[in-house]
Each structure stands twice: as C-alpha cells, then as structure tokens.
Amino acid sequence: NAGVTQTPKFQVLKTGQSMTLQCAQDMNHNSMYWYRQDPGMGLRLIYYSASEGTTDKGEVPNGYNVSRLNKREFSLRLESAAPSQTSVYFCASRLRQGLGENIQYFGAGTRLSVL
C-alpha cells in the first residue's frame, strides 16, 4: 500500500519556467491538500480539494493552480516560477469529514528550487 505518492522528488527550475507537481493516493480518500514548508514557517496550505470535482484556495494560493483530475490525483501547477516559490511541497489526503476522521496522510514531498 503506497499511500500518498508525489513526483518528482526534486526539481530545479529557472525563473519563469512552468511545471506541474503530481500527487496520487491509493487510499480512496475524498479530500486532498497541497502544503508548502518553509524554514520557521511550518506547513502552510496552498490549495485543497474537499471532494472530487471541487477545489478551493488555502492560505497561500498566489502563483499556483490545481487540478483534481479524479479521486486519486491532485496536481499543483506553477505557471511562471519565482524564487519565492523555492520550498518543499507536500501533498496530503484525508478520508472524510466527521466521525473523527481528521487525520491527514502526507507524501514524502517535492523539493523545488527556483533560480
């Protein structure tokens, strides 16, 4: 059981380039999330998808777009990368709301550098 899988693990971009970070979960979870982690800042929510077919902005959505391709996959796109987007990106998923199902399960992360 792979859980949450993120690709790629590492990426270096030049300013202005675009890329898509991929995330897939095999736990049949309804909700999926994208976070970024920066030193001294903890994890901050970029976008989330409460269920298949829906997406919404989190705390720091500027410069990003997302696609919930199907129940399994949730991708994060940087249209024109900037050095401020250098970070470690984590994807997470959660089964459903209610009944104490508040635990999110995280992927191993994508380390992105924008030069």
Next chain:
Amino acid sequence: DQQVKQNSPSLSVQEGRISILNCDYTNSMFDYFLWYKKYPAEGPTFLISISSIKDKNEDGRFTVFLNKSAKHLSLHIVPSQPGDSAVYFCAALAGGTSYGKLTFGQGTILTVHP
C-alpha cells in the same frame, strides 16, 4: 497572524527522560488538535490527536494534554528514545465546514541524546 505557535524552535533531552513539547493557539474555533512527527527528507507522519471534548489522550509513550482555557496543548514523551529525534509539528482544525484544513505551528526540533 500565526494562529498556532510553537515557541520553542528546539529541545534537547537525555535518553530515558521526559520530553515536553508545547503549542499555543489563538483561534477559539479550533476543536481538534494533532501532533505530527517529521524525519528529514520524509513527509510528516501522524502521531497522536485530541478532541476539544477531552483534556488528555494517551498512546503508549505519547500523551497529549489540552488546556482549553489557556489555549495550550502539550505533547509528553516518556521515556524519550534516540529514535524520537525529529521535528514535531502541532496542528489545529476547526470543525464544521472547514473541510479538514489544518493550521500548523512552526515546529520544534527534538534531539534525544543517548
């Protein structure tokens, strides 16, 4: 505005002793709290959680305490082991229509010395 704060960036303890990690929050709507553990080059993994209807939850060596009036929670690890060395994040959730969105603290680096 940091709604969840971990004011100690790091903590160092001796193997076998107690580790106490602290977390403060400001949003009264938070009603569920989680602790995650993170090793380098890995994603955060869930450790333990507590609902606001409780003031304590235990799971083996790990206990989380919640003081709602003080808006404070703490994670106790007893006894501490070298393998516990990691970054610990507390996270909070407001129920209802929050869609499970977590608000994280900055993290505390725990080092357990043999």
